[in-house]
Amino acid sequence: MDPTIKDFEAAIAELEIIVRKLEEGDLALEKSLELYERGVQLSRFCHSRLEEAEKRIEIVNERGELKPAPAALRLPDGDDEP
Amino acid sequence: MSKLPFDDEPPPAPKAAPAPVRTVPMVPKGLVPGASTPVAQARYEFSPKLAAGNPAGEGLTPLPTLPVAPVRQVLTVSELSATIRDALETKFQNVWVEGEISNARLWNTGHLYFTLKDSASQIKGVIFRGALRYLKFKPEDGLRVVARGKISVYDVKGEYQLICEHMEPQGFGPLQVAFEQLKKKLMAEGLFEMARKRPLPALPRRIGLVTSIDGAALRDMVRVLRRRYPNAHLVISPTRVQGEGAAGEVARALKRVARVSHVDVIIVARGGGSLEDLWAFNEEVVARAIAASPVPVISGVGHETDVTIADFVADLRAATPSAAAELVVRRKDEFFAHIDRICERLDAAMGNRLRRFESRLHALEARTGYAGFPGRLAFRGRHVSELASGLRHGVGQSIARRLRRHDLLRRSLDQFDPRHRLGAIRTRLVARDGQLAAAARRRFTAFHGRFGGLAARLGGLSPLAVLGRGYAVTWDAAHTRIIRDASTLRVGDNINVTLERGSLDATITRTHGPND
Numbered sequence: 001m002d003p004t005i006k007d008f009e010a011a012i013a014e015l016e017i018i019v020r021k022l023e024e025g026d027l028a029l030e031k032s033l034e035l036y037e038r039g040v041q042l043s044r045f046c047h048s049r050l051e052e053a054e055k056r057i058e059i060v061n062e063r064g065e066l067k068p069a070p071a072a073l074r075l076p077d078g079d080d081e082p
Numbered sequence: 083m084s085k086l087p088f089d090d091e092p093p094p095a096p097k098a099a100p101a102p103v104r105t106v107p108m109v110p111k112g113l114v115p116g117a118s119t120p121v122a123q124a125r126y127e128f129s130p131k132l133a134a135g136n137p138a139g140e141g142l143t144p145l146p147t148l149p150v151a152p153v154r155q156v157l158t159v160s161e162l163s164a165t166i167r168d169a170l171e172t173k174f175q176n177v178w179v180e181g182e183i184s185n186a187r188l189w190n191t192g193h194l195y196f197t198l199k200d201s202a203s204q205i206k207g208v209i210f211r212g213a214l215r216y217l218k219f220k221p222e223d224g225l226r227v228v229a230r231g232k233i234s235v236y237d238v239k240g241e242y243q244l245i246c247e248h249m250e251p252q253g254f255g256p257l258q259v260a261f262e263q264l265k266k267k268l269m270a271e272g273l274f275e276m277a278r279k280r281p282l283p284a285l286p287r288r289i290g291l292v293t294s295i296d297g298a299a300l301r302d303m304v305r306v307l308r309r310r311y312p313n314a315h316l317v318i319s320p321t322r323v324q325g326e327g328a329a330g331e332v333a334r335a336l337k338r339v340a341r342v343s344h345v346d347v348i349i350v351a352r353g354g355g356s357l358e359d360l361w362a363f364n365e366e367v368v369a370r371a372i373a374a375s376p377v378p379v380i381s382g383v384g385h386e387t388d389v390t391i392a393d394f395v396a397d398l399r400a401a402t403p404s405a406a407a408e409l410v411v412r413r414k415d416e417f418f419a420h421i422d423r424i425c426e427r428l429d430a431a432m433g434n435r436l437r438r439f440e441s442r443l444h445a446l447e448a449r450t451g452y453a454g455f456p457g458r459l460a461f462r463g464r465h466v467s468e469l470a471s472g473l474r475h476g477v478g479q480s481i482a483r484r485l486r487r488h489d490l491l492r493r494s495l496d497q498f499d500p501r502h503r504l505g506a507i508r509t510r511l512v513a514r515d516g517q518l519a520a521a522a523r524r525r526f527t528a529f530h531g532r533f534g535g536l537a538a539r540l541g542g543l544s545p546l547a548v549l550g551r552g553y554a555v556t557w558d559a560a561h562t563r564i565i566r567d568a569s570t571l572r573v574g575d576n577i578n579v580t581l582e583r584g585s586l587d588a589t590i591t592r593t594h595g596p597n598d
Binding site: 055 | 290295436
C-alpha cells in the first residue's frame with residue numbers, strides 16, 4: 001500500500017483538493033501534470049480499497065479472539081446472493 | 083453535626099418498658115413546646131399515656147382551670163421519651179406518605195437523609211443503604227414521591243423521623259424518573275454535546291456489532307450490510323441486551339470489540355421492546371462505555387419512537403438496527419459513482435490545462451527564428467526576462483561577447499522550449515495511457531469506461547496531434563534527438579521526419595542558417 005496515502009478518507013479529500021487546484025487552473029504545466037498523476041494514483045487507491053475489504057463475519061469472544069461466525073449468520077434467512 | 087442518627091444503623095431501642103407512672107398534679111411544662119409546630123401537634127396526639135389524666139388532651143396546655151390531680155407523676159426525660167417512642171412506633175409501623183423531597187443528602191455510609199414536605203409541614207426521613215439499592219431512580223430535591231415506612235424516634239435528640247423502606251416517584255414511573263435523572267446528569271457533563279460527536283469513517287475497514295447473537299437485530303443488520311456492501315468485514319461482539327446485569331455486559335462487549343484492530347466504527351443495537359426491555363441502554367455504564375469508545379459508535383436501539391440514553395451519547399443515533407446498518411457504510415456503487423465524478427472533473431481540468439498550453443505553443447511557433455526571441459522571452463517569464471534584459475544591455479559590447487551570450491541564452495531557452503516539455507509530456511502521457519489501460523482492465527466496467535475514455539482524450543491532447551495540423555518533427559538518424567538547429571547537421575547527414583501519418587528518412591543536401 002502506498003505509504004503516501006493515509007486512508008480512504010484522506011485519499012478522497014486529497015483527490016478533491018487536487019481537482020479544485022487543477023480547475024482553478026493557474027498552475028505551471030509541470031505542476032499540473034504532477035497533480036494529475038497524483039490524482040490518478042489516489043483514485044486507484046480508492047478503487048482498490050473498495051475492493052479489498054474482506055467479505056467476512058467474525059465473532060469476538062470474551063478473550064478478545066476472533067472466530068468465524070456460525071454459517072446461519074453468514075447466510076441470513078438464506079436470501080444471500082451467491 | 084458530630085454524630086448523626088442512623089448514621090450506621092438504626093439506633094438500638096432504648097430500655098423498652100415505659101417508666102412507671104407517677105402521679106402528676108400538673109403536666110410537665112417541658113411537654114408544651116410551641117404549639118403551632120407539627121412536632122408539637124404530633125406529640126399531643128400520640129402521647130396518650132401522658133394525657134391519661136385529661137382524656138380530651140386539652141390538659142396538656144397549662145390552663146389555669148386544670149383540675150388538680152392529687153399526686154404528682156414526674157417522669158425523667160428518658161422515660162418520657164421512651165413513652166413517646168413506644169406510642170409513635172406502635173401507631174406508625176407502616177405508613178404511606180406523600181410529599182416533596184428536599185435536603186436530600188447521601189452519606190458515605192450509603193444511607194440517604196432527606197426531608198419530606200408539603201406546603202405546611204415537613205418530616206425528616208432516611209432510606210438506609212439496603213432499601214436505597216432497590217430504587218431505580220435517585221430520590222433528589224424537588225421530586226414528588228410517595229414513601230412507605232415507619233416512624234422512629236431518636237431519643238438522643240428528641241426527634242422523630244420516617245424510616246423509609248420504599249419510595250415511588252409521583253406521576254411518573256421510576257424508570258422514567260431514572261431516565262430523566264441520568265439524562266440530566268450526563269448532559270451537565272457535556273456528554274451529549276455535538277462537539278463530541280465524531281464523524282463516521284467513510285469506508286470502515288471492519289464494522290463492530292454489539293448486540294445479542296440470536297436477536298433479530300443482528301440478522302437485520304447483517305442482511306442490510308451484505309446487500310449494501312457485500313465485502314464488508316463484520317465483527318460481532320455478542321452480549322445479552324436485557325435482564326439483570328445486561329448493561330454491564332453491553333459495556334464490556336463494546337470495549338472488547340473496540341480493541342479489535344481495524345474496527346473503525348461500532349453499532350450498538352437491540353430490537354424493539356418495552357421500556358423495561360430496553361433498559362440496559364438507559365444505564366450509566368453503557369452510556370459511559372459509548373462515551374469512552376475510541377472509535378465512533380452508532381446506536382440502533384428499539385423502534386423509531388424509542389429514545390435511550392445510549393442514543394444521546396452515541397456519535398450517531400439510528401432509529402432502528404437496520405437503519406444503523408444503512409448509515410454505517412454507503413452503498414458500494416455510490417462510492418464508485420462518487421470517485422468517478424471526481425475523476426471526471428480531474429480529467430476535464432487536466433484537459434483544459436493541456437489545451438491552453440497547446441495554444442500558447444502554437445502562438446510561439448507562429449514566430450520564426452531570432453525574431454521570435456523577444457516574444458519567447460516575454461512569454462517565458464521573469465527568469466528569462468532577466469536573461470533578455472541582459473541581452474539588450476549587451477548591445478554595444480563586443481560581438482564575441484554578444485555571441486557568447488546569445489549562445490548562453492539559447493541554451494537557457496532550450497531548457498524552456500515548450501517542445502522539450504511537450505516531449506516529456508508526451509512520454510508521460512504514453513506511460514499514462516499504459517497505466518490507464520491497465521486500470522481499465524480492472525473488473526469495474528463503469529470505472530473501466532471512465533478511464534478508457536480518459537486515455538483516448540489524453541491521446542487527443544498529445545503533442546503528436548499537432549502533426550495533424552501539418553507540423554513535422556525532425557529527428558536525427560538514430561531517432562533520439564529532435565533537430566532544432568540546422569547548423570547541427572552537415573550535408574550528407576541522415577534525418578528522419580515524422581509526419582502525422584508515417585515518417586520520412588532523408589539526407590541533407592544543403593543547410594541554411596537562421597539569417598540566410
